[in-house]
Amino acid sequence: MSLTRLLCLLFLVAAVACQNTAEEEPPKTERPNILFIMTDDHARKAISSYGSDLIETPNIDRIAQEGIRFTNSFVTNSICAPSRAVLLTGKYSHLNGLRDNRDHFDGTQMNFAKLLQQAGYATSVIGKWHLKTQPTGFDYWDVLIGQGNYYNPRMVRMGDTMTHTGYTTEIITDIALDVLEKRDTTKPFCMLYHHKAPHRNWMPNLKDLPEFLQKEYPLPPTLFDDYAGREAAAAQDMEIADMYMSSDMKLLPEDYGEETGTGGGGASNFRAPRNWDNLRKLLTPEQRKVWDENYDPIRKAFRENPPTGRDLVIWKYQRYMQDYMGSVASVDENIGRVLEYLDEQGLAENTIVVYTSDQGFYLGEHGWYDKRFMYEESFSMPLVMRYPAGVQGGQVSDELVLNLDFAPTFLDYAGVEAPKDMQGASMRPIWEGDTGDSWRKSVYYHYYEYPHGWHNVKRHEGVRDDRYKLIHFYHDIDDWELYDLATDSLEVNNLADDPAHQATKERLQKELMRLREFYQVPENDTSDMAN
Numbered sequence: 001m002s003l004t005r006l007l008c009l010l011f012l013v014a015a016v017a018c019q020n021t022a023e024e025e026p027p028k029t030e031r032p033n034i035l036f037i038m039t040d041d042h043a044r045k046a047i048s049s050y051g052s053d054l055i056e057t058p059n060i061d062r063i064a065q066e067g068i069r070f071t072n073s074f075v076t077n078s079i080c081a082p083s084r085a086v087l088l089t090g091k092y093s094h095l096n097g098l099r100d101n102r103d104h105f106d107g108t109q110m111n112f113a114k115l116l117q118q119a120g121y122a123t124s125v126i127g128k129w130h131l132k133t134q135p136t137g138f139d140y141w142d143v144l145i146g147q148g149n150y151y152n153p154r155m156v157r158m159g160d161t162m163t164h165t166g167y168t169t170e171i172i173t174d175i176a177l178d179v180l181e182k183r184d185t186t187k188p189f190c191m192l193y194h195h196k197a198p199h200r201n202w203m204p205n206l207k208d209l210p211e212f213l214q215k216e217y218p219l220p221p222t223l224f225d226d227y228a229g230r231e232a233a234a235a236q237d238m239e240i241a242d243m244y245m246s247s248d249m250k251l252l253p254e255d256y257g258e259e260t261g262t263g264g265g266g267a268s269n270f271r272a273p274r275n276w277d278n279l280r281k282l283l284t285p286e287q288r289k290v291w292d293e294n295y296d297p298i299r300k301a302f303r304e305n306p307p308t309g310r311d312l313v314i315w316k317y318q319r320y321m322q323d324y325m326g327s328v329a330s331v332d333e334n335i336g337r338v339l340e341y342l343d344e345q346g347l348a349e350n351t352i353v354v355y356t357s358d359q360g361f362y363l364g365e366h367g368w369y370d371k372r373f374m375y376e377e378s379f380s381m382p383l384v385m386r387y388p389a390g391v392q393g394g395q396v397s398d399e400l401v402l403n404l405d406f407a408p409t410f411l412d413y414a415g416v417e418a419p420k421d422m423q424g425a426s427m428r429p430i431w432e433g434d435t436g437d438s439w440r441k442s443v444y445y446h447y448y449e450y451p452h453g454w455h456n457v458k459r460h461e462g463v464r465d466d467r468y469k470l471i472h473f474y475h476d477i478d479d480w481e482l483y484d485l486a487t488d489s490l491e492v493n494n495l496a497d498d499p500a501h502q503a504t505k506e507r508l509q510k511e512l513m514r515l516r517e518f519y520q521v522p523e524n525d526t527s528d529m530a531n
Contacts, residue, residue, distance in 0.1 A: 032387060032413050033351040034116075034190040035338070036406070038087075039331055040080060040128055040199040041371065042357035044382045046328050054217060054363075055325045059336035060384060063355050067386025068395035068431050074443050074464070075359045075403050078371045078378045080199075081105070081130050082448075083358040083403060088112060088137075090407030090422035092519050093446065098131070100449035105131035110419055112407035113137030113190065119416045122187040124179050127172040127194035134159075138192075142175050144168070148196040150203035150327070152282050165284065167205045169197050169327075173334040177341055190410065193338065197327040198361075200369070201247045201279070204326025206287060209294040212326035216318060220364040222490055223317065224310070227366075229494040230481060232473040237456040238362075238370040240320060241313045244272035247279065249319050255299045256306070317364050324363070352387040352413060354406070365490070372457040374445045374471050375491050379464070387413075391431045399430050400443050400466070423519055441465055444515040450475060461521075463512040470496075470508035480505070 044050040049061040049069055075083050077093045085098035088111035093099045097106050114137035117123045125135050129143035142157040153168045154161060155175075164171045176193045183189050204212055227234035243249065245256040253259070259273050283291060298319070307315045335355065342348040360378045362368035371378035381403060385391065390413075404424035411418045412426035429435045446461040462471035469491075471481040480496040482505050495501040515521075 030350055031121075031188045031415060032389065033188050033347060034121075034410050034413070035342070035351055035353045036190070036192045036410075037194075037335060037338075037353065037355045038128075038192070039195045039197060039357045040130075041359065041361040042198055042328065042331070042382060043361040043363050043377060044380055045363050045377070046198075046325060047382050049384065050382065054321070055328060057328065057332040059332045059339060060355050060382075062336075062339065063353055063386045064384035066388065066393045067353070067384065067391045068397055070383040070397050070399070070401055072398055072466070073356070073381050073383035073401045074379050074445070075381050076443075076445060077447055078359040078373070078445075079447065079449055080358050081132075084129075084131055086403050087358075087406050090404055090418065090424045092404070092423060092444075092521070093448065094519075094521055095421070095423070100453060102449075102452060103132075105133050107131075107133045107136040111137050112410050113192070115411055115416050115419075116190045116414055119414055120187055121414065122184050122189045123191075124189070125192040125194065126176045126179060127192075128196050129194070140179055142179075144196060147199060149279065149282055150196065150201075151279075151287060152284065153196075167330065169195055169205065169330040169334050172196075173337055176338060180338075180341060180345075188414075190414075195331055195334075197331050198324050201276075202320070202323035202327050203279075204323060205330040206290045206294075208326045208329050209290070212322050212329065213294055213298065215322055215325070217321040217325075219314065219317065222366050222492060223313070223364050225366045225492065228492075230492075231479050232458040232460065232477060232481075233366065233373070235456055235458065235477075236368070236373075237454075238372075239367045240316050240364060240369055241367065243316050243320065243369065244276075246273040247276040248272075249316060250276070250295050250323070251299055251302060252276075255303050313367070320369060321363065349388045352385065352390075352410075354383070354385045356383045356403070356406075357381050358403075370455055372447055372449070372455060374447065374460060374462045374464075374469070376485070376489070379445060385431075395431055397430050398466070399427075399435065399439050400441070400464075401427055401430070402443055442511055442515065444512070444519055444521075446521070461512070461516075463508050463515060465508070465511070468504055468508060470505060470512060472512070482508070 045052055046055055047060055048056045049064040076086050077083060079101060081101045082093045082098050085096045085105050089096040089109060113123045117137055123138045124140040125138050126142050127144060128148060129135060135141040135143065142155055145154050145156060148168060150168050152165050153171060154163050172195055176191065245251045245259055253273060342351055359371045360380045361371055362377050365377050402424060405427050408418045408422055408424045408426045409428060412428050442463050442465040444463055448459055450457060450459045458473045458477050459475040460471050460473040462469060467484065467486050469483045469485060473479045481494045482496040482501060483491045484495060496505060
């Protein structure tokens with residue numbers, strides 16, 4: 001054989017070997033983008049994919065239909081700032097240091113955004129931040145000051161304060177789309193796209209007012225709850241009956257007479273009429289004109305025929321729901337804008353899209369608005385997610401998941417090891433059908449904001465499994481509540497002192513103690529745990 005033929009043969013063998021090796025090597029998986037959408041105080045009952053008969057939310061529904069919807073998703077502490085700290089750190093409030101809305105977030109501690117940033121992700125947070133300290137771990141941030149306003153908000157962009165003109169839900173979306181358009185396309189992105197809505201005081205977009213101010217909503221069966229057998233529930237200050245005629249109901253003093261500014265779930269130094277006057281002054285003349293055209297007929301009707309007693313509660317409930325649902329409608333519409341952008345740019349397939357809220361909210365259940373309690377309406381959070389490249393659409397999961405689990409899940413998909421002190425778990429095995437019997441069977445909850453702050457909700461902690469819930473209220477009270485969610489979904493029948501349910505109570509008390517130890521809850525966080 002000539003030297004030339006031998007060299008050709010060797011070259012051919014090498015080429016075939018290289019080809020076979022390349023075929024045997026698995027293709028490298030592209031790390032997914034992450035779009036984390038969170039609203040403030042959005043109840044599951046106000047999302048149509050959760051079976052709502054109150055509103056249609058086609059864009060949030062689309063995320064659920066094209067991915068997975070969770071029926072047992074919960075928060076660890078149902079109040080705004082603590083929930084956001086748990087999201088970032090993957091740790092309970094007692095470990096991340098932010099127990100209630102008075103606390104400042106320690107930005108020096110590790111969070112998942114920092115880890116993704118170190119791993120080469122382009123990170124950003126747009127919209128509501130509410131943690132009192134400057135965002136850390138983000139290449140770009142543009143956040144509302146405090147709670148923010150529904151119209152013409154002031155926002156801080158990378159340290160510079162700017163005032164915008166327009167409706168805040170749309171403005172936050174405009175900024176998010178601009179950041180996506182200008183992103184570094186050589187990197188995967190992680191964007192936290194966070195809305196103010198539908199937080200109190202619920203001011204819908206001008207264009208939605210004609211539709212929603214005409215709607216009438218069915219009354220919840222517990223709107224006039226008497227709180228029998230529930231001492232802490234009776235002590236709260238968050239009843240629709242006491243909502244402010246001014247900032248909540250959008251009336252003026254000449255419509256109802258002078259308002260004291262106390263009560264209505266307000267702090268004693270809060271002056272609701274003055275607050276509402278200041279919010280109205282933020283509107284431009286053009287905005288104010290449209291606003292008054294829609295609300296003046298409501299004011300006139302109230303002056304001419306003011307309701308009283310139970311009728312006044314029902315009137316307040318309808319007004320509350322009209323403004324709340326109108327605020328939700330704009331959120332859903334603007335989420336649609338972002339989903340459309342992902343489609344147009346070819347980003348949808350490899351982008352994890354999560355929609356959730358920092359907690360749930362009461363829409364008249366127990367006669368309430370707001371959150372805080374461990375009852376289902378505020379303890380639960382909506383959670384839908386899609387990821388076409390990795391999550392089969394149309395799934396519904398009943399597994400018990402927490403806002404504690406977001407950080408480990410994102411890190412899992414980014415190929416980054418979660419720090420050992422993160423207390424949540426990656427949810428990935430759930431939609432990949434790989435949980436076996438290893439997934440949690442119960443969840444732990446702890447609320448701290450009492451006696452300071454708003455709404456007079458007692459401190460409490462508790463445990464929930466797939467059927468039962470046990471709550472312990474403490475501090476200046478020592479009261480237990482037990483609910484069988486299979487037979488009492490409204491949570492009005494406290495079984496804690498029922499002899500027939502003592503075995504269940506004792507079992508859950510042991511589980512509560514186990515979870516306290518597992519999550520390293522300090523002993524001095526509660527009073528005596530004994531009966």
